[in-house]
Amino acid sequence: MIYKSDPASIAEFLSDTSNLKTGKTPGVYFPETGEEVAELLRSAGKEGKRFTIAGNGTGTTGGRIPEGDWVISMQRLGKIGEPARLSENEAAITVQAGALLEEVQRKVEQAGWLYPPDPTEGLCFIGSTIANNSSGARTFRYGPTRDHILRILVALPGGDLFDIPRGKHLADEEGLFHIELPLSGTLSFLRPQYSMPETSKHNAGYFSKAGMDLIDLFIGSEGTLGIIVEADLKLIPLPRRLFSCLVYFAAFDDLFSFTAKAKSPESGVNPRVLEFFDGNSLDFLRKDYPDIPENAAGAIFFEQETAPEREESDLERWLEIMESSGALVDTTWIALDREEQRRLTAFRHALPLLVNEWLNRQQESKISTDMAVPDPSFRELFDFYDSSCRKNRFTFIIFGHIGNSHVHLNILPRNREEFLRAKSLYREFVEKAIALGGTLSAEHGIGKLKSPYLAAMYGESGIMEMVRIKKCFDPELVLNIGNLIPESYLAT
Ligand SMILES: Cc1cc2nc3c(=O)[nH]c(=O)nc-3n(C[C@H](O)[C@H](O)[C@H](O)COP(=O)(O)OP(=O)(O)OC[C@H]3O[C@@H](n4cnc5c(N)ncnc54)[C@H](O)[C@@H]3O)c2cc1C
Numbered sequence: 001m002i003y004k005s006d007p008a009s010i011a012e013f014l015s016d017t018s019n020l021k022t023g024k025t026p027g028v029y030f031p032e033t034g035e036e037v038a039e040l041l042r043s044a045g046k047e048g049k050r051f052t053i054a055g056n057g058t059g060t061t062g063g064r065i066p067e068g069d070w071v072i073s074m075q076r077l078g079k080i081g082e083p084a085r086l087s088e089n090e091a092a093i094t095v096q097a098g099a100l101l102e103e104v105q106r107k108v109e110q111a112g113w114l115y116p117p118d119p120t121e122g123l124c125f126i127g128s129t130i131a132n133n134s135s136g137a138r139t140f141r142y143g144p145t146r147d148h149i150l151r152i153l154v155a156l157p158g159g160d161l162f163d164i165p166r167g168k169h170l171a172d173e174e175g176l177f178h179i180e181l182p183l184s185g186t187l188s189f190l191r192p193q194y195s196m197p198e199t200s201k202h203n204a205g206y207f208s209k210a211g212m213d214l215i216d217l218f219i220g221s222e223g224t225l226g227i228i229v230e231a232d233l234k235l236i237p238l239p240r241r242l243f244s245c246l247v248y249f250a251a252f253d254d255l256f257s258f259t260a261k262a263k264s265p266e267s268g269v270n271p272r273v274l275e276f277f278d279g280n281s282l283d284f285l286r287k288d289y290p291d292i293p294e295n296a297a298g299a300i301f302f303e304q305e306t307a308p309e310r311e312e313s314d315l316e317r318w319l320e321i322m323e324s325s326g327a328l329v330d331t332t333w334i335a336l337d338r339e340e341q342r343r344l345t346a347f348r349h350a351l352p353l354l355v356n357e358w359l360n361r362q363q364e365s366k367i368s369t370d371m372a373v374p375d376p377s378f379r380e381l382f383d384f385y386d387s388s389c390r391k392n393r394f395t396f397i398i399f400g401h402i403g404n405s406h407v408h409l410n411i412l413p414r415n416r417e418e419f420l421r422a423k424s425l426y427r428e429f430v431e432k433a434i435a436l437g438g439t440l441s442a443e444h445g446i447g448k449l450k451s452p453y454l455a456a457m458y459g460e461s462g463i464m465e466m467v468r469i470k471k472c473f474d475p476e477l478v479l480n481i482g483n484l485i486p487e488s489y490l491a492t
Helices: 007-014 034-042 101-110 126-131 214-218 252-263 279-286 311-324 338-360 375-391 416-435 451-473
Strands: 002-004 028-030 051-054 070-073 084-087 090-096 149-155 161-165 176-181 185-190 227-237 241-249 273-278 298-306 333-335 396-401 406-411
Touching: 007 028, 007 070, 034 149, 034 161, 034 227, 090 101, 090 126, 101 126, 126 227, 149 214, 161 214, 176 214, 185 451, 241 252, 241 311, 241 338, 252 273, 252 298, 252 311, 273 279, 279 298, 279 338, 279 396, 298 311, 298 338, 333 338, 338 396, 375 396, 375 406, 375 416, 406 416, 416 451
Parallel strands: 028 070, 051 070
Antiparallel strands: 002 028, 084 090, 090 227, 149 161, 149 227, 176 185, 241 298, 241 333, 273 298, 273 396, 396 406
């Protein structure tokens, strides 16, 4: 197994997209098999070594950034199998954890299948997307990564390689799990004794539900319980046709009315994506897209899967919803073919690039939210974001997954004083979202950046529930320490 410790080789492992600058490590291991990963962990406790797992560094919360621990890079575990049909409407593919998401997507699409999870950034590793239960625009229709994982193979902190097919290890009626491991022996533990928020997306802390499957404890555990080395992904047939559309609105009330209709089961439409841009986001984009109407207060981007025989009636139904909601119909951008759809997707992806360009000219980093709330409370959280930022005269944008009542607010501070004010406002946003029954993180996870806020959501007792499970799998505390669970809680 390759090991590198020279500063030039390890530099790239000290960052992700969080802007955390505290990373340091003695060196990076590059295992090439699951067995090699397990072997590293087997001796870790004895040798007093701790490891941080590195995916491809697109995470936003500092999860892969080591704080003095050794790094295990998943880069060399990149094999992608062949899609195998399970039934008329389902196939599976086996991939190693370091396979690039966009390569997996390309391969399965060439064979006529769709892997629905699509967390915007295609250059992430599949293993990380499972460890983080990543979501994205298509989560509106297809759910998060969790819903598309049939099996994982995990290297546990005690050095066992453990296969977890969905349906094999279920919590009993009391919530107890019993598992037998060759090296670590019998592990018996209760699922976390807290309930999760009633949001359509949630990615903060260990999963817990009556009758839950052990695989779901690992999915979203941010590498704190084990290292995913391989997975079987569930595939569905590629839609026969698709159209996408960008609709502008002059007033927020119209935009919210359109969104409610598009989400309603009675609407006759069934979008797979329902995304939002506020007026400030459109101002950023106008630099590259001068045709954006001047009077647009916001816009909705949607995608609709369809079939040749239904396409016209589906388009008509959408037009009725636009007209009845007061959309700026004349300026609507409809993409019917692949080329136009690529242009529209580029429009969506241009926003983070333009924001980063702007940030690169500033001294301070952005403050961004990832909270979601139950649908009935969404407007209240949205108005709170918007009015608080206006009151503070911040430069800000709000965009994202409105279908899941989950938008990202990015505050872009122009100086230190604004950064500090935005940071204290962030805590108010967390408190507001939680008071509304929401979650601290709907998709990006907690990592190191957001762990100080976890107690606001779970209280100390909730965090200690996670500590109990962490210590059951990782009694010597060798894996991803500082991620998700604040380190001070592990000392108790
Ligand atoms: C422009 C942009 C847009 C994004 N949009 C979205 C979005 O819409 N939705 C969304 O959910 N995310 C989004 N993300 C975040 C990001 O892409 C995901 O969190 C992704 O899962 C990170 O993958 P990575 O390989 O880069 O992981 P890394 O950043 O390297 O690691 C992320 C975490 O996973 C752990 N980890 C990595 N591999 C494993 C493994 N094999 N086993 C166990 N733990 C492991 C690491 O220790 C770390 O804690 C976006 C990021 C960017 C830059």
